[in-house]
Amino acid sequence: MDRLTEMEAFATVVDQGGFTDAARKMGISKSAVSKHVSSLEGRLGARLLNRTTRRVSPTEIGLAYYDRARRVLNDAGEADSLVTSMQGVPSGQLQVSVETDFGVNLLSPVIGGFLQEFPDINVNMELNNRYVELISEGFDLAIRIGEQEDNTLRTRKLAETEKCMVGAPSYFEKYGRPERIDDLNDHKLLHYSNESSAAVWKLTSPSGEQRQVRTAGWLSVNDGQSLLNAAVSGLGVAYLPSFIYADALEKGLVVKAIPDLPVECQGIYVVYPPGRYVQPKVRAFIDFLIRSFADKGPTEW
Template identity: 70%
Template structure:
């Protein structure tokens, strides 16, 4: 006989206190339930139930076996439910956290195609340059750029982006082109205010040394798109990711300098709490993002 069916018959008898109710629950005859339990006892070589004319109760060994059997049956039920869930139509609400620059320039442009493909899903995207706590703040997933810090989260890589020093041709014509890292001290630098280093840049030198560059500038802002536009307007030099500057460099509006410096590459990941990937709506969105960003970066966007 099937081992799982034997366990289910025994557990049902214990749960309901008798063979009749267990048979009704499982849709079998009372004699079939009795045969399953007897077969289980014979296979184990132990009596699991005390049978009287009035009631049925588990023996001491039966009670210990019941605890393990119930756990196995619950796990099997969850496995069945997971498969059913994974094959169901993706639907429901997704709450997404994304960095402002990447969210505006790339995620928002991809959402139209995703929502057309999955009309029963709605997305609530929150743009923020801080790392939100997914569980406590109610987010299903987040887009993170740079080094992964929270090891408790699951992650899938979407792409990579390069960091480069850029400025407008007009700015370099008026102020000269920096040839070395030390030359940046003589230029106007555009600063990103959310950096932990304050109004300074952290750049890797040709020797691999991390250098902190401090220089004055007329603009400090917590938005990369604003820094990009300021660089295009000739207000100074910016240090930005390729997913922001790529089009401007291609069009000649901006120029990358200091080509001898090591190119810093940052990973772009989608992160989500463990166990949630089985949700059809989340799995559909993550798989869509992986497909959408395939072949993008680190330089070409």
């Protein structure tokens, strides 16, 4: 006989307290349930049930076997449910954490396409620049930029972006154009206000030396687009990812401050909790992101 069916018959007898109710629960005859249990006892070489005319109860060995058998049966049931859900239509609430600049400039314009493709999914998108704990804070996934230090999360790379210093031509006409990293000390610098390290720009010199420039300037903003707007208006030099400044650079609204410096390239990633099983709604969104940004970066935005 099938081992799992024997196990199920025995566990159901224990759960229901007798063969009659177990047979009703399983939708088979009482004699069939009895045969499954007898076959199991014969295969194991042990009596699992105490049988009297009034009641049925597990033996000491039977009780120990029941605990393990019930776990196996529960796992089997979850496995069946897993296959069913994976073949179903993606649905439910999707909790997404996105870095503000990427969310405003790139994800917001395309999210409508995802919602139209998957109308049974509701997206709650939280824009912030803090590090969120996905599992404890209830997020299904996050989009992050730069090196990913948490190797416990699963990661898919979406694209790359370059980070570069830019300023308006009018600004450089007025204040001169820096030729070296040290020249930045004489310029108006614009930086993020929501990062602990934002007042320090980490740059690489043409020789490959890693340099740090402390950037006291006219303006600090917690939004990249606002920094770009300030740079375009001639307020100073901003250090931004290419997905923010690429269009302005192409239109000539800004130019690179020190073109000879090595380019810093950053990855853009979607990260999500570990595990072999990925919920259909999460898989659908990741696939959508990969399609949406397949031809983007590091400068083509």
